[in-house]
Amino acid sequence: MINAEIIAVGSELLLGQIVNTNARFLSQQLASLGINVFFHTVVGDNHDRLKTAIEIAENRANMIIFTGGLGPTKDDLTKETIARHIGKELIMDQTALESIELYFKRTNRVMTENNRKQALVLEGSHILPNDHGMAPGMVVDSGSHIYVLLPGPPKEMEPMFLQYGCQALSSKNKSKEKIVSRVLRFFGIGEAALETEIIDIIDSQSNPTIAPLAGDGEVTLRLTAKHVDEAVAQTMLDEVEKTINQRVGEFFYGYDNTSLLAELTKSLKERKLTITAAESLTGGLFQQELTSIAGASSVFKGGIVCYSNEVKQHILQVKPEILEKHGAVSEQCAKELAENAARLLESDIGISFTGVAGPDEVEGKPVGTVYIGIAIKGRPTVVEKMILAGTREANRNRSVKFGCYFILQNLKESQNAK
Amino acid sequence: MINAEIIAVGSELLLGQIVNTNARFLSQQLASLGINVFFHTVVGDNHDRLKTAIEIAENRANMIIFTGGLGPTKDDLTKETIARHIGKELIMDQTALESIELYFKRTNRVMTENNRKQALVLEGSHILPNDHGMAPGMVVDSGSHIYVLLPGPPKEMEPMFLQYGCQALSSKNKSKEKIVSRVLRFFGIGEAALETEIIDIIDSQSNPTIAPLAGDGEVTLRLTAKHVDEAVAQTMLDEVEKTINQRVGEFFYGYDNTSLLAELTKSLKERKLTITAAESLTGGLFQQELTSIAGASSVFKGGIVCYSNEVKQHILQVKPEILEKHGAVSEQCAKELAENAARLLESDIGISFTGVAGPDEVEGKPVGTVYIGIAIKGRPTVVEKMILAGTREANRNRSVKFGCYFILQNLKESQNAK
Incomplete structure (x- = not known):
């Protein structure tokens, strides 16, 4: 050993x-x-x-x-x-x-x-x-x-x-027992809520063990099985995973080191869809993370960072009356940004992020207010509103994750509807 | 003690x-x-x-x-x-x-x-x-x-x-000696080259001590002084810093936890200049990092992520003959991207990033080839070419740092020229 x-x-x-x-x-x-x-x-x-x-x-x-x-x-x-x-x-x-x-x-x-x-x-x-x-x-x-x-x-x-x-x-390890680990990733549910759903499964298990961990707005469960036969250990993990996902599968999105953006990219490639973004709140974070994945060019041609109202109006053609009446941090603005970005950048999906990252409020709207617009070709545009409670950096990161999550949900639903 | x-x-x-x-x-x-x-x-x-x-x-x-x-x-x-x-x-x-x-x-x-x-x-x-x-x-x-x-x-x-x-x-510490630390940050010089320049200073010092550290394409020197009087310790650090910067001051850009982007933002604010970006290679990284600093809106209105040639041509108006003759990864394209972004986004400075992040080569140009265009109002546009040797992620990060560094150098020179 x-x-x-x-x-x-x-x-x-x-x-x-x-x-x-x-x-x-x-x-x-x-x-x-x-x-x-x-x-x-x-x-x-x-x-x-x-x-x-x-x-x-x-x-x-x-x-x-x-x-x-x-x-x-x-x-x-x-x-x-x-x-x-x-x-x-x-x-x-x-x-x-x-x-x-x-x-x-x-x-x-x-x-x-x-x-x-x-x-x-x-x-x-x-x-x-x-x-x-x-x-x-x-x-x-x-x-x-x-x-x-x-x-x-x-x-x-x-x-x-x-x-x-x-x-x-x-090659130095003479021990015959293998430790096999698998991480299940969840989004849209808190650590305490997830644990409450499956506490009896956690308590009744010692091999595999189930360890919840929260971070960056996500919750993961690390399943670890020990067995001399790695294939048996994998089967043990399969079984526990199945039991867990019967309870909380709607929040499960992937394994190990994947990310919501990696899953989104995979999903877009499979469906041969392209995406663009109009980013105010997130200042380019969505596009930067998307393009950090090699091969993103098959789903992404480019997008706009529209940090000021000038750029929203002149480049992304948001109507001045929308900015005057509702402001940049509004459902109406998020909708126009997503739709106009998709049209101007000739993409199947347009996503927009507008909100108040902090530390100061904007247009009388409190820090943490976020609107995410999702315009998918052939479907009515959806705008999701959220109130986030983190730091500036956390709010931006969380927004990008929610954006990916909403698109993934939308694509799944449209598939189920067929 | x-x-x-x-x-x-x-x-x-x-x-x-x-x-x-x-x-x-x-x-x-x-x-x-x-x-x-x-x-x-x-x-x-x-x-x-x-x-x-x-x-x-x-x-x-x-x-x-x-x-x-x-x-x-x-x-x-x-x-x-x-x-x-x-x-x-x-x-x-x-x-x-x-x-x-x-x-x-x-x-x-x-x-x-x-x-x-x-x-x-x-x-x-x-x-x-x-x-x-x-x-x-x-x-x-x-x-x-x-x-x-x-x-x-x-x-x-x-x-x-x-x-x-x-x-x-x-109250347990009977020693009256205080430890005072200061980090000097350098960019554009390697760890070994920096140490070679100042090895005699490092060797002759025991208080303050000088410790080099490299990471993320930067080199830092940590100066640590001990003295019962904190003010005296600070003066000791001032003196060593002065001696070091007489040798390698051209690469020094800031203290402690600052970053090249934070220094750039500060410099632009002081000069009341605005900046925009046309990002191909870096996919929004420059803009995302810029806007991660609260208060970036006074220097940044927005910019374009031009990942495909379509966006370079249709949104950023790069001439088709440039893309045909020289390709997207070229000095000519970097120049047009920077200049056109500055014009379209009505900003004083336009910066562009085009290159081959990896893992595959593009247009027959090897992985790591990077062109950074810098168009500053009233000055001739400069394009810097580099060959980087890291991973996809490292090459993108390094490019953003080089971009900031080049603009900072440019602004300093233009100030010195006055």
């Missing part, structure tokens, strides 16, 4: 400049590999303190995973400290060096001497390539302990672990 | 269900109180493992701050473990008990027997009232060590610490 400890190296963590999201990510990943995690440690960029942290970890874990301290500068000393501690040399890895040189060539930047340091690796280690940065990761097996060295920036560490680390570690 | 260790107790942290934001919050607070933090530890809801974690912490710290494990359920065992370890009794605190009873009355919920457990406190401890929940906090001084017990939920812990904890701990 592998018991792991995660050691994050970096004084910036001890000063509270950044939060240790790496420990969370790795803990989730290790659980899914069937590897126990009993401790997280954070230590500064200091050779002696790092050394004692390693010694303590060696007494209580047989796998030690380090994040951070692999960079080019003098205070990056993770691999130097481990090398000295376990009596291994640091040697230049030609592949890593070439990849660093290529990185500089490709980005037209001048490589400095200390960047070469990043290509130094522990002798005898299994290299984990860094596809999103320079410092490679390493796995070293000393016989008694497995040392895993990963870079600190999450944008490098996470893809490295998923692409190369998972496989390297699962 | 107080050296603190922060121990978070909770299996949910080791399973990666939540991230340890408490450690970050407390680290920041302790630094401002002049208390060093050398280690963070996370341990599960397990008596034996918590006990060894306490023993290890006692060997390397004289203040141990615990978060979590003060709740009503059976797996909440922080105060029980500490009581046994340091030989103190748990006694019922009447004030805490009354406050818990009141809490249930106020929220119309039924109080269960295990909730009484939350009013048990370590004998002889200084109580920190919980204004946002039930479990009170505690400070216990054993002579050799100070033990601080805080609840796990950040919404309870943070206000408790600010309201009551800060004062209780600063």
